[in-house]
Amino acid sequence: MDTNERYYKMWLLRVPHIGNLKYRSLMEHFGFAGYVYKAEKNELMAVKGIGEKEALSIINNRNTDEIKRIVDKCYKDNINIVLSNELNYPNKLENIFNPPGILFYKGKLPDNSKPSIAVIGARSCSNYGKEIAYNFSRELSKRGIQVISGLAYGTDLYAHKGALDANEPTYGVLGCGVDICYPARNIETYMRMTDNGGVISEYFPGTKPAAANFPVRNRIISGLSDGILVVEARKKSGSLITADIGLEQGKDIFAIPGRINDELSYGCNNLIRFGAVPVSCISDIIEEYSRIFGEYFNGLKIEDNINNSLNFKNILESDEKIVYDLLRLEPLHIEEILTNCGFGLAKTIQILYKLECRNLIESSKGNYYSKRMIIDK
């Protein structure tokens, strides 16, 4: 494709009032964006969905200077651009409803030949959700499944972190320009992802994070994935929107079951009721994936350093065991540990410190302690 046509396409995508769908019908009608650039008003209005407003918008904005500036800037900022029907445009996106006409990305795009999974859930996740997102992403990544999420707070962030800690690439789809890290506090993970994996957006660089953008980008998250793992979701949750879209796109839906009285698990339990696959261990997901990817997992060697629940309990001293058994996945205040173990402050602190050093427990929120999760294969 020649450079000018590329500019025209980008220009057309940037014209106000022209979205992905109108872009698509214009392209179908004219064949080349260059023709749209030069078309008369009545020619434009002949296209389905294009009214006077859109036609005038196209005519009044006939100028590609801005696009050239954007392309130059992207080049300088290491932002890559891919248009639909270009070679490295993700295949998986071509079949979804309303595929993005353009993708900007830093780092790289997910590998088409590898399976991928969307790990999503509430931003205000519980410690349970956090541990699940982190551990499942880490273990799934080790098994060659690419983790895709939205780089938001909570579940998304821990999902990305888990994959990165397994030293595998992970991909985040943003609701703003890829040059903006939103939320800004995730900057560290954002930087790690541009090195190992990628951040992807259909929005032009510099686009501010608008609330309306986020549900829209969810279709890309599910589109890029072969299955969707919902870790935690309230009754009304954006994650459920993603799961719905995923269902329409024909993806496998996985959900982590939770307690029935737990508001954060309401959405997940509900998904299971409607037929989502309940997940209690990694192999639940691997089994489903084997049906599609079959051979892929056969030759895979996994360096396994999951704490083996039988082994590590033996190495704990009896006092340590007492304290360890008191702890749960949900954070427990040190006060409660003190009253229940009966060891006195100094000794309890020592035991907690040792357990934390071995990464068996975590002082997750200040003076609260929780078990690290040990997941089954």
Place this chain on the structure above:
Amino acid sequence: MFSKSYSAGLDGINSYIVNVEADVTDGFPEFYMVGDLPAKIKESRNRIRTAINNSGFKMQMKKVTINLSPANLRKEGTGYDLPIAVAVLSCMGYIMQQKLEDTIIIGELSLNGSIVRVNGILPMVYNAKKKGYKRCIVPFDNGKEAGAVRGIKVYCGQNLREVVDFINGNLDLQQVNTDCLPLFDRTPENMEDFRDVNGQEFVKRAVEVAVSGNHNMLMIGPPGAGKSMIAKRIPGIMPKLTFDESMDISKIYSISGFLDNDNSIIYKRPFRAPHHSITQVALTGGGRIPVPGEISLASGGVLFLDELPEFDKKLIEILRQPLEDRYIIISRLNANTRYPADFMLVAAMNPCNCGYYPDRTRCKCNITDINRYLSKVSRPILERIDICVEAARIDYNSLNNKIKGESSENIRERIEKTRSIQKKRFENDGILYNSSMNTKHIEKYCVLDEKCRKLIADAFDNNNMSARMYHKVLIVARTIADMAYKENIEEDDLMEALLYRNAIKKFWDNEI
């Protein structure tokens, strides 16, 4: 004819002697007053003239000139009425001049000649004693307060007539002597006791560490966790006030007008808990004529800031300097006043707007809101807090627990021992508590062995600790070691000290 009496003026919490000079000569009947006086004092001429006439004396139709020396100091207050009246009467021959020697006279007059109370009597009498005056005459309502000073005879008069008769030797006034020593020996009955706090052993331990080393402290926790309840009990476990300390604190209260015959002296450590709507002047002290603020009133005790994030950010920033220097200087047009501000800062806050974070079944705050709430507390203030703990929600069992907690008295005895260890250690360093240690002191007194060095090195790397945080951990570990009468800091002391940084680390350093 010339005559002179003695009175006292205030400069900060200190006092100076004022010579009240009166001269009555033949001439046009006038009443001149000089000596850097504000209108408040100058208008007293009308009160004095009337009070003299109404007390059965005859105000002669002569020219009266009054001078309050030293004339270069700005005088304030209404306590000069009585000494002026006495000096004038002395000029007119009602009182013998030599009887006024060695006598300090303080008091405001009302038109019928009776004497009205004034603020700041304690530092004035205290200073008079130091300057070698033998006796002082104060308003009746200030009597008990002034009587707390030993080594000077305190008399109080109800009205001008009585005072004149007393000076002339025609009347015996009862000498006031407030015996306040017993107040120091016994524990005040109405003081809140730690025995009433069920559960929260962890927070109580943290409080004990904080008080032992005079560390500033922050408690984070949900509503109803007992944060305020614990804070209120902190003065009760601080070492008992000595008489001299009490004098220093009482002086501040005297100036602010908080002492009277019922509360003649401050014998309990102060606990000041200003509401978060407090203004800057009320907190630090100020006004055209600077008066002490809450931080000075908390001197020697506890300044408790409940709902720390709700305080105006500027106010909290202002605390930085007094927290370092232990005093505050208030500069105004008329005066540069220095007030003590040697308090222990205890702050409490909720972890988020609704207060229940990290209990996600109850807390619905989103992360941005939580971070916004937390960011209202600024970094520099956090760096001045040595001990930060999270208080858990109290469960029903510990509420209903019949086993009472340890009494404040027991805790205080331990703390007094720990404090005396510190006092001995810092004999030649000019500080009293571990919390005042600087880098040099830390190097000298916080020596770590190989094991401890490794432990703190690991913690340092894992937690992105700053140098200041590292020092704070060592200082707190020193206090914890002192509490166990250990010569050197050991591993478990360090672990505990690190624990008291956890909450700050989690809330302000990590993403939530």
